[in-house]
Amino acid sequence: MFLSLDAGNSNIVISFFDPLSREWTREFRLETRANLSEAELNQRIGLYLLENEIRVDAITRIGISSVVPEVNRTLESFSRNFLRKEPYLISGRSYERLPIRTEKPDEIGSDLMCNVMAAYTRYQSACVVVDFGTALTFTVVSASGEVLGVNIVPGIKTALKSLFTNTAKLPEVRLEVPASAIGRDTVHSIQAGVIYGYVGLVNGMLDAIFDELGSATPVIGTGGLSHLLPKLEHRFDHIDRRLTVEGIRLITEANNT
Numbered sequence: 001m002f003l004s005l006d007a008g009n010s011n012i013v014i015s016f017f018d019p020l021s022r023e024w025t026r027e028f029r030l031e032t033r034a035n036l037s038e039a040e041l042n043q044r045i046g047l048y049l050l051e052n053e054i055r056v057d058a059i060t061r062i063g064i065s066s067v068v069p070e071v072n073r074t075l076e077s078f079s080r081n082f083l084r085k086e087p088y089l090i091s092g093r094s095y096e097r098l099p100i101r102t103e104k105p106d107e108i109g110s111d112l113m114c115n116v117m118a119a120y121t122r123y124q125s126a127c128v129v130v131d132f133g134t135a136l137t138f139t140v141v142s143a144s145g146e147v148l149g150v151n152i153v154p155g156i157k158t159a160l161k162s163l164f165t166n167t168a169k170l171p172e173v174r175l176e177v178p179a180s181a182i183g184r185d186t187v188h189s190i191q192a193g194v195i196y197g198y199v200g201l202v203n204g205m206l207d208a209i210f211d212e213l214g215s216a217t218p219v220i221g222t223g224g225l226s227h228l229l230p231k232l233e234h235r236f237d238h239i240d241r242r243l244t245v246e247g248i249r250l251i252t253e254a255n256n257t
């Protein structure tokens with residue numbers, strides 16, 4: 001069993017890949033906190049393994065992608081001590097023997113490189129990966145697997161939260177698709193503004209990218225919030241919630257020395 005640990009700014013996603021069925025069989029999420037302790041991981045993940053009847057020695061390989069440096073040592077140390085396996089932490093050096101390339105291996109988020117690895121392996125063509133996480137990112141990949149660039153904007157929930165945090169009268173609202181684009185009360189106004197606004201943002205960003213490239217490419221969506229925006233289905237060739245963890249697996253395998 002391959003275990004992937006994907007530490008994003010909101011969640012640490014723990015996913016299990018069964019090499020026999022070649023499928024991701026289980027996943028669960030913990031909230032990302034800088035002060036996450038090893039004892040807490042032992043307890044939470046230990047309980048999960050017990051409840052799902054997964055033996056520690058059934059885990060044969062562990063790959064980690066983290067864009068939250070504060071949790072790296074805890075995840076590595078948990079893997080060594082509790083799971084009794086040396087994990088593979090994806091870093092700027094992990095991309096050297098891959099079919100994908102980047103000019104800034106130490107700067108680009110490893111989650112974005114994982115997305116690119118999974119998308120490029122699947123499509124073998126130029127593509128754009130849109131990741132709806134804490135940040136909303138667009139990663140542009142060339143036909144030869146080169147990362148041409150990235151766009152980063154606040155993610156949908158992040159934008160909603162900053163509106164609530166920075167105003168006196170705006171409440172925190174649930175992220176729900178409203179019935180109409182024109183808001184009829186404050187809650188509706190915020191939901192309509194954020195949801196329909198982000199539909200426009202995604203459309204506008206993709207148009208600008210394709211203008212600059214000179215042609216359109218396949219678009220792959222991923223991230224916890226990828227299902228949320230209505231009327232965008234036609235812009236995505238594929239939505240794959242497991243793109244990042246699949247990339248963690250592929251990059252870990254490619255570096256398996």
Ligand SMILES: Nc1ncnc2c1ncn2[C@@H]1O[C@H](COP(=O)(O)OP(=O)(O)O)[C@@H](O)[C@H]1O
Pocket residue numbers: 007008009010011012132133134135157223224225
């Ligand atoms: N299935 C889901 N339904 C609704 N919200 C989700 C789901 N999965 C994740 N989220 C939320 O989406 C946001 C982004 O999650 P995620 O893509 O895991 O971000 P990150 O990689 O930045 O941690 C988080 O606020 C998370 O709680």
Ligand SMILES: CC(C)(COP(=O)(O)O)[C@@H](O)C(=O)NCCC(=O)O
Pocket residue numbers: 008009010067107108109110111112133134135136137150152155
């Ligand atoms: C852009 C990100 C914040 C996205 O993180 P996420 O939303 O998945 O938590 C992360 O990939 C990151 O910290 N990247 C480093 C900067 C860069 O990619 O250029």
Ligand SMILES: [K+]
Pocket residue numbers: 008111131133223244
């Ligand atoms: K992510």
